[in-house]
Amino acid sequence: MTVALKLQNVDCFYGDVQVLHGFSLELRRGEVHCLLGRNGAGKTTALKAVMGLQPASAGSIAKGETELTHLPPHAVPKTGVAYVPQGRRLFAELTVAENLEIGLMARNRGAATRERVLGLFPILRERLKQRSGTLSGGEQQMLAIGRALCLEPDVLLLDEPTEGLMPAMIARIRDTLATLREEGVSTLLVEQRVDAVLPIADRVTFIENGRTGETVGVERLRREPELVHRYVGVG
Template sequence: MADALTIAKLDCFYGETQILYGLDLSLREGEVHCLLGRNGAGKTTLLKAIMGLVPSRTGSIRLGDVELTGLPPHEVPRAGVAYVPQGRRLFAEMTVAENIEIGLYARKRSRDAREAVLDLFPILRERLRQQSGTLSGGEQQMLAMARALCLEPRVLLLDEPTEGLMPSMIAKIRETVAKLRARGVSTILVEQRVDAVLPVADRVSFIENGRVRETVEVDRLRDDQELVKRYVGVS
């Protein structure tokens, strides 16, 4: 299976503090690849580096045949990568419809893209005139994903999408990620909850101290809970 995204020997810094050390990672076409690790391991930094929000000093990030390293952040979504950051970061005073319009405008997508994301999240169709800041946490997460998906990305980056959500909303997020995989979207999913990872992941990479220590098929993770204890500290 071909790789949608290939990261090789990536070094990233905040100021003079190094966060990622020669990190290597591959995301296959149509795969859900989960990143697990303790807080501060470098998971969010990796997503930001892919988006050009944290500059890399050395290494390569390739989307298919396109080199993303060095692109300004506004060019990365146009290349085909969408990012839903931790905390959603919606425009709270704007309506659901206006937040979605921002996603459409960012890559000059048509109304067909708008209808496609509303088909994925029917409840948002009922909330189009509602201010996004008044939505529930789960609805806000759906809106953040919908806005990103308006870009019609090849690769979707999700940072802690189930954080603080009730079980029914977590199930909906998992269902959506599975639907996107069926449509050929490749996803990198950062999670702390192992139970949220197991039903949807194809592979899992454990990140520790800014390095990928181990990458396994999800079936191995189900069979070997010691892996989780070793890298995350919980079972």
């Protein structure tokens, strides 16, 4: 199986505080891979390290044959890696259309890409002239994912995408990830809620105190829920 993204022995610091300790993970092409762990375990830091937002002080981060480890943050999306941070980080005063346009600019994509994104999230077509700050939470999450998909990424990083959303919106996001998987997009998904992960993930890597725990298939996770309790602290 082709590896789309590989983190190998990555160390990361905030000042003098080490957050990632030799962290390793392999994201396979066309899979949904979840990173599960307690608050403060280093999940978000791992995503930021990939994007160059929190530079790795040791180790390697590679997308296929492309080494990302020392790229500046603005250069990483140009390699086909898109990132939807926790909290969405939309431009609240700009319209839906303007937010999507910013995504398109990152890799010089045009109308065909925008149409494809609007096809995935039809509600956004009805909101194109609306300021993004006035959207519902679920609509904002769709816009954040849609803006990321305007890059036409083959690797997508999502940080807590279901946080605070109603079940219907969570189901819509799951359906979108399933569609992207069929198209060969590889998704690395950070979550805390195992119930949000089980219906969509192919594999799960646990992270504990910045260190790699076990990587397991989702079927094993269903059979052995004690793994979740051990690493995340919930049953």
